[in-house]
Amino acid sequence: MCGIAGFINDFSMEEKHAILTDMTDRIAHRGPDAYGEHVDEHAALGFRRLSIIDLAGGDQPIYNEDKSLCITFNGEIYNYQPLREELLALGHTFRTHADTEVILHGYEQWGTHLLNRLRGMFAFVIWNSKTHELFGARDHFGIKPFYYAQMNGTFMYASEIKALLAHPHFEKELNKKALKPYLTFQYPALRETFFKGVFKLPEGHYFTYKDGQLDIHEYYDEAFEETRQKLDDVVDTIDATVQDSVRAHQIADVEVGSFLSSGVDSSYVAALARPEHTYSIGFGQGSYNESHQAQELAGMIHLNNTSRELTDEEAFSYFPQIQWYMDEPDSNPSCVPLFFLSQLAAKDVKCVLSGEGADELFAGYIDYGVHTRSKAIKKATHLLQMLPESTRQAIGRFAKGKTFHGAMHLYENLAPARENFIGQARVFTCDEADALVTDEYRDAPSVQSIVDAVYDRVEAKTAQKSQKISELKKKQYLDLHQWMPGDILLKADKMTMAHSLELRVPLLDKELMAVAQKVPTRYLISEENTKYAFRKAAARHLPEAWYKREKLGFPVPIRQWLREEKFYTVVRSLFAQDFVREFFDQDALLKMVDDNFAGKTDDRRKIWTVYSFLTWYSIYFLGDGTKPDVQKLA
Known part of the structure; x- marks a missing residue:
């Protein structure tokens, strides 16, 4: 690296x-x-x-x-x-x-x-x-x-x-x-x-x-298709290919460690790799700390685990440096714990394995359309998928905006993907963003035009082969070309390399992609869970609580930060600076952060997204672009 x-x-x-x-x-x-x-x-x-x-x-x-x-x-x-x-x-x-x-x-x-x-x-x-x-x-x-x-x-x-x-x-x-x-x-x-x-x-x-x-x-693009493979055969192939990929990703002349969270992906990788060292991190003692479950798993499968708990002060103090390392603004909250997790691992090793990729390859995100816990609604939705395209799309569009339980689930599973899915983040709506930025910054490609270009590409490629793929696989394709390189992989590279640490991702491998792109849609998301076939493969190596656990990501306590005065003050003071008026309606921005602090609204993601941009801009444009010092808190 x-x-x-x-x-x-x-x-x-x-x-x-x-x-x-x-x-x-x-x-x-x-x-x-x-x-x-x-x-x-x-x-x-x-x-x-x-x-x-x-x-x-x-x-x-x-x-x-x-x-x-x-x-x-x-x-x-x-x-x-x-x-x-x-x-x-x-x-x-x-x-x-x-x-x-x-x-x-x-x-x-x-x-x-x-x-x-x-x-x-x-x-x-x-x-x-x-x-x-x-x-x-x-x-x-x-x-x-x-x-x-x-x-x-x-x-x-x-x-x-x-x-x-x-x-x-x-x-x-x-x-x-x-x-x-x-x-x-x-x-x-x-x-x-x-x-x-x-x-x-x-x-x-x-x-x-x-x-x-x-x-x-x-020179390369994914080639999603529908096949009629049997579940047992799919699971066998996934497990064999994951095992082969993990072995390949351990080839090195230095020790290779592994990140370990509470989720199935990194747990599957660590269970197969069995490294000398695994690493976990979290905030405090509550629901924002996955390191306890990671340590528990490490004990059960006899792995060494090093973990630490982050303080809120650390997160805020190092945040300008995090944005400097990123090169461009990124408000994914997981940048923060990943920065410190990399710092922790780099004390012992030069190279680690991680679990990125499985959610995109095997459909692990709830935003792919999992908006109910009702198995009956999930099963009914799967049955409706068998209807002619025009009929199921009409049912999906009918459910749009309705308030009955399962309406959103029906809409996002049956309507065309390009009508409801732009990827794994939707912080500001287009109208909200348009209202907040100044005139000079409104002339920009629309969100819909950005995703439509990707949908057009996958639909054209499948049409050339006289094939049709599910709307779910179109969503996966979009994430592989927007969310994955634009966010997930970028922060993984920048946060690890900030500490001279090589990150390897055995679940994002071209041989595994060749398997994943042929998994029948019904084995991606079932009435039981997301990543259904992948979890079945992981079940051969993990306890049930781990291979069935819902995806959490890196839990980060942004909500409580922005309602704690010392952190609210840091954010508000930045929002109040004169240069902010170039980009945003400053009065609206200050009202947003004040109302959120008072508990009148919950705009934490919007505030954090603006805060990330302004922090980055301060470093690269108001400053000289050199690495900033650790931020001192009052």
């Missing part, structure tokens, strides 16, 4: 070296073990290393035999060993045992076809000094970040945006179109980031850059 940064232009070699050093210094937390660079008359490639595989020989950049190709790489390739053997048999010469060199020689041998042979997480660039072409790619799901910009004749890229800010050709300007969608989604929802002109390379895509021309191409 590492950090990469670089640029293409014709600065002098001396200038390139100085700029590249500054860029990579800003992401030194991603790779404190070593620094490497390639600088020539046209290109500058920089690298910060966190040593995980081939500790002695894996420093980068790495070159091919004639040094015409040079690679810097962030990530891990879990099937690099068989690929290496294949490339050796084809005549390639290796000087390391690192997975990085496998990518380099694989690109020589197979070109872009290499990408679909890789199993892992990655963001890398390969510079061809003969043709002056830069080739780069991001992994299938977007586990590893990759940002790029073209400014003032320079193409620049990095693992984190903060590295780009160090380049003299970088022009820092706020992307005004990003704010309004963020208020609804809670994360940056556009390909163009909050920094105007800075873009994210989409998941499952590669690019080439040559002579000032940037070309981006897709």
